[in-house]
Amino acid sequence: MSALRTIQCYHCRRRFEAPRRALSTSCPGCSKPLVVEDVVIKTAHSVRKIQTCGRLIVQKKGRVMAGIIEAHAGVEVEGILEGNVVSGGLVRIGPKAQWKGDCRAPRLAVELGACIARGFFSVPEDALGVSDLAAEAE
Amino acid sequence: MPEPTQTTVIGPDTKIKGEMSFDNTARILGQFEGKIVAKGELQIADTAACRAAVEAGKVLVDGLVDGNITARERVELTARAKMKGDLVASKLVVAEGASFVGHVTVGPDAKAGMDAKPPAVAEAKPEQPMAARRGG
Numbered sequence: 001m002s003a004l005r006t007i008q009c010y011h012c013r014r015r016f017e018a019p020r021r022a023l024s025t026s027c028p029g030c031s032k033p034l035v036v037e038d039v040v041i042k043t044a045h046s047v048r049k050i051q052t053c054g055r056l057i058v059q060k061k062g063r064v065m066a067g068i069i070e071a072h073a074g075v076e077v078e079g080i081l082e083g084n085v086v087s088g089g090l091v092r093i094g095p096k097a098q099w100k101g102d103c104r105a106p107r108l109a110v111e112l113g114a115c116i117a118r119g120f121f122s123v124p125e126d127a128l129g130v131s132d133l134a135a136e137a138e
Numbered sequence: 139m140p141e142p143t144q145t146t147v148i149g150p151d152t153k154i155k156g157e158m159s160f161d162n163t164a165r166i167l168g169q170f171e172g173k174i175v176a177k178g179e180l181q182i183a184d185t186a187a188c189r190a191a192v193e194a195g196k197v198l199v200d201g202l203v204d205g206n207i208t209a210r211e212r213v214e215l216t217a218r219a220k221m222k223g224d225l226v227a228s229k230l231v232v233a234e235g236a237s238f239v240g241h242v243t244v245g246p247d248a249k250a251g252m253d254a255k256p257p258a259v260a261e262a263k264p265e266q267p268m269a270a271r272r273g274g
Contacts, residue, residue, distance in 0.1 A: 115245035
């Protein structure tokens with residue numbers, strides 16, 4: 001596996017390579033800081049925006065309420081998620097997950113038992129203006 | 139002893155326009171346009187193309203659907219499924235690889251909304267509500 005991976009700036013959409021083990025970096029295009037690591041939600045979080053070039057993982061007891069959720073490498077929900085999701089990878093809604101909001105992603109998997117209160121889903125969608133980053137990385 | 143379930147099959151070389159209703163299981167391999175009301179299970183095979191509003195107990199989608207689906211029990215989209223339309227169901231399973239564009243309401247509460255609002259024939263939907271909202 002290469003030590004580098006392609007990531008995309010969530011501010012200016014520029015794509016560049018960054019070390020696979022990096023937790024954060026800055027965009028060579030717009031110089032803004034970027035979160036590259038996975039964001040793991042274990043408890044209740046209410047924020048305006050969650051943005052990462054990694055994955056968003058909402059664990060069983062996690063609850064996230066956000067206006068915009070952008071997780072380029074994918075989203076995994078086992079708990080509660082309220083917000084509009086844009087992802088460049090797989091969005092997996094687990095069997096006990098509760099989802100409220102829109103979803104734009106290239107791949108979606110919903111497991112039996114998941115509860116979706118409302119939302120507009122667009123799958124596949126060139127959600128980030130680029131191809132499936134997660135699939136490319138694999 | 140329970141009676142064996144009867145399956146109605148719409149063959150791959152069949153094109154139907156109109157309204158169809160059945161009590162048991164139906165499997166569509168061809169093309170259908172209109173409305174389907176089913177008490178039992180509706181299977182839409184990978185060779186099928188349905189431009190229809192569907193109301194059924196269970197719906198299994200393996201092919202192409204353009205229209206709203208309302209299921210009392212369960213909707214399953216396989217990896218080869220391509221669906222465009224709104225979906226209301228008590229339970230939903232989407233396999234990775236399925237293509238889907240539309241509004242989703244899934245859960246025990248979805249049934250209440252389902253009883254109040256019968257499905258309409260598919261219409262063109264705005265595809266970027268979120269982008270519009272984000273753009274201001």
